[in-house]
Amino acid sequence: MAQKTEAPKKNVEPLKMDPSFKYEVMKEHDGETLKICFQCGSCTSSCPTARFSDSYRPRTILRLAQLGIRQKILPSPTLWLCTACFTCTDRCPQDVKVASVLRVLRNLAVKEGQTPRIFIELASNIYETGYAYKIPELRQKKRETVGLPPLPKASLDRVDRLLELAGGSKLIKSKEAQ
């Protein structure tokens, strides 16, 4: 399958496939297009990341998802290499929303507690400051010196409330606790 392995010394165990996995994906918004992928490879060959990476292959990830080999998808750091450029989605001959299916897979990985550090940081920044990237205090002050108006404050309590309700904060915090 996806990874190259050394010559096996004993009989190779067949990969465990979970036929229900694809339905898990298809339940989510834009995930329903997973099933129509016919593995042409337009996504991988259009992908700017794949061009420079040995391991990132959107087509392969979709195939693994169709087959339900979740253990090869969700824990894999390659899942997070998508730059959300959406070229794959635009070019897919079958109208599979490739980038969105990959997003769904990342959402599922998060639910399993498989979120890379930097993503948690970005997301918890919103929780703390209202923005994914922190705006340094120094910058705020410097604005006036270059002639920019003061930055309007984000209404943190309301945004936090949103995060609580939408469930995002739970995912961020539970991971932090780990």
Add this chain to the structure above:
Amino acid sequence: MTKVQLQETEHATPTESIRIGVYVCHCGLNIAGSVDCEAVAKFAATLPYVVVSKDYRYTCSEPGQELIRSDIKEYKLNRVVVASCSPRLHEPTFRRVCEDAGLNKYLFEMANIREHCSWVHLHDRESATEKAEDLVRMAVARAALLEPEEENTVPITRKALVIGGGVAGIQAALDLADTGYHVYLVERDPSIGGRMAQLDKTFPTMDCSICILAPKMADAGRHPNIELLTNSEVQEVKGYIGNFKAKVMKKPRYVTDECTACGDCVPVCSVTVPNEFDVGLSTRHGIYIPFPQAVPSTYIVDRELCLNKENIIVCDKCIKACERQAIDFEMKPEILELEVGTIVVATGADVFDPASLVEYGYTKFPNVITSLEFERLINAGGPSGGHIIRPSDMKIPETVAFIQCVGSRSERGHLYCSNVCCMNTIKDSLLIKEHWPETKIYVFYLDIRAYGKGFEDLYKRAKKEGVLFIRGLPAEVIEDRKTRNLWLIGENTLQQELYRINAEMAILSIGIEPRKDSAVIQRLLTLSRTQDGFFMEAHPKLRPVDAPTGGIFLAGCAESPKDIKDSVTQASAAAARASILMAKGKVTVEAITPRLIEENCTVCGLCARVCPYNAIIFDKEAKRVEFIEAACGGCGTCAAECPFDAIKMRHFTDEQIFAQIDAATQLDAEKKIIAFCCNWCSYAGADFAGVSRMQYPTNVRIIRTMCSGRVAPKFVEYAFARGAAAVLVSGCHIGDCHYINANYQTLKRVEKLWKKMERLELNKDRLQLEWINASEGERLASKIREMQAIVGSVSAEEIENSKKMMRKG
């Protein structure tokens, strides 16, 4: 049963003395396994007009048939009901039985207690039996109102029109002509030959295309029974099966029959334009012959090119050069009026234009060409004398890449597989290898579809010759500006590795698409097209070359993308089908066509407006409405549209349908779903659900009409007035209607009904519309399951309400 309710119906009761025999079939255990057939037969005996009722193990067997025949005589039966399988299966059998016993076949009726009952309710014997009784009740009620019908015959003109002079049209014309019929072969271009004439070799045998086609073209050109009309277009077709009148415009060639094709006129002509036959890779003059083997072998003048800015012909060089004085600029277009009995549509197809797929760089990079351009390049008679040369530097490429599925199997082109491109590329790769064995050839593909006779062998040969097949289409083609070489970048999906391959030439294996102007032929002949845009056949399996309109047949790529062999096969089939009609010399029309009830008719013309076949002559001034029986398909949408009950659809009369609704709603109406299903798609879909043993709730009662367009709003309203919980109207998918487009009327009528229900504050979910085709048994089953929830939610009060409101109308 309450007599009072029946009288409420105000609908007809039979006048003559009706004697019905009912036969309930066990079908071995197929029916008896989940339905108590004996009980059903006993029940049937209690129904009005039933004089004899029996159950029998295999009613369709010879003893079973004999039983019916002898009963008809013994009990003086004048109606017969068989409760067994689908009428789509055995109605013809039992109709014959009736006829054998001297009973008009239109006095026979079937109750479908197998596909629609025992098979779909395998685990609830009690309810299944109850439903079977209901179905028999409905059949008996309808049978009592059946009338004997005589089938009409119409004469057939023994001449045929073939539209399109490609290989399919040529073959159809030759077959018809050889059979002895006069054929008009109409071709839009100056020569017959079509796409096949442009190809170099054909797969899988690698014959020279024009070498095998040219003799056929010549045969067609000189056949005493074929009248060749090239440079001509069909402008109008009127009439119906057996009796078409076509107007054909013969455009002037400006060269008379005196032309000996000596060619003296050509060198003197000073204008040149891209040559269509060579897809623009070469040029031709203003006076030209499309290609050396052209039939007719006559020159033609592209008159537009001879005009100056004031639209005046200023040059007469060719006229002077022609010794035989065969050039005549005064020629005028001629209109020919043809009378024919049958028509073969062989209008062919276009090719996909890959310029829209920007990433492949077609038209931007000179060395990216299409497979059709390649055919002309590799052809010895083509612009390069059979050398594949790169447009950028006229050099023979050392590396060639083929890209498959360009415009096929894609949302960015067409969704279907174009059928011929895989084999065409394999053939092309071998042609290159034949001439230049050292050439490196890559084929980028998704799947190789080598399904036909000899195809796999050819595929294997290409691999043996060293053609490299790589699974995964390039994402883009980039040009090296200095060398004009191409970089193809993509994923080798079997290796999961990216490739970046340098090729000196790339050939886009372009797909086949419907003719851009196929809507014109569609309109002229009242054909229908599938979603792909190709012409639709009357039945995809069993009538694959018949058009839904009687007397018209399809051949070649007009029907779907296909290779030469399939085109020729289909053309011969179309010719044979047309010959059958013409040999008989007359055609019988099923007696399900409408009759006008003149005293009710106000000559409003609504019926004529909805008729998909233009089979209703409506003349407001002459106060005339007349049905052309031979042209009528029998859908009944005219009767459904008529607000004055002035149209009687024979064998599917209002009274018969009302009687079925009455019978279906007699018991527990408030728990029932009345479903109207069209014969061709939805009823067949329900049959399919049965064959597949898909289980669904027992409370649905299906009433068959030929088309969903027959379902008049009053039927739906009446079902609600009778207290039905829900009504389903179901037909072929939009675009797939067997009566061209009659189901658009269905949609309009149901939408109107929904609005009405909203206005009356009735829950409009109780009326459902679903398009179900013959293979969508599960769609039907799940629709019934879904509607079961609606039935469960309807309160007694709501039922009463709708009874009241709908009765008022």
Add this chain to the structure above:
Amino acid sequence: MTSYALFLGCTIPARQSNYELSSRKALAKLGIELVDLANMTCCAPPPVQSIDLETSLAVAAYNICLAEEADLNLITLCSGCFESLSIANATLKADEQLKAKINRILSEAGKEFLGSKEVKHLLQVLVDDVGLERLKQRVSKPLSNLKVAAFYGCHVLRPSELLKFDDPERPSILENLIETLGAKSVEYRNKLKCCGGLLRGFSDDLALDLAREKLANTTKAGADCIATLCPFCFVALDLGQLQIKSKLNETFDMPVFHYSELLSLALGIDPKELALEAHKVKTDKIISKIS
């Protein structure tokens, strides 16, 4: 006067006053009013969508609600913000069920998404509201002699079905805007490929590879500078050059500008007013070339 609610996002205030400053000044000169609304929050970019879609939609929609309340369309400078807000806007406008779900969350924060407003990128506003003709007339210092490599980045173009910014395979809006300023737009290979910006911090090597290719190709094409329209692309290509130098020992010295900066210069705004010191790759040679 046309007014827009300005959506700044985080990256621009955090490190690119040059982008904000040049955009504000140029738009003011062109008669477009920018309204700074209070309480704006994060656009919920792809990393947040990666965590949880509904959370990201709720956060993005919250901003659109603020604009709806002020009865203004939104303008963004950052392509990331443009993409995230546009996707949320288009998705919720099209999917009633999802809209209802998100509105249930939003109602707790006192908001309701109506779907009555548009999200536009700065470039669209320039083309739609100012127009190329008028823009040309306002150019007082044409950037003749300047060869500019247009770089779109990914996030304004795709998913094209939802963003409707330009033809994603053959975009022309930026090139047209560049030529309107009197400069020459130069073609180069793999123009539409990603800058790698979003991979920074997660897979730095990969990110630098992508940026390097871009810089090599624009250099080869003879460009004097690159024009961007996104803060991430700017960082990837500008700061990226310092990292490429230290990690791969390769020097490009290719100045990177936001289009708004080139626009400001062409409109005759003093370079000193544009905080150009924020650039990592020095811009002096370009400034001297055009003045």
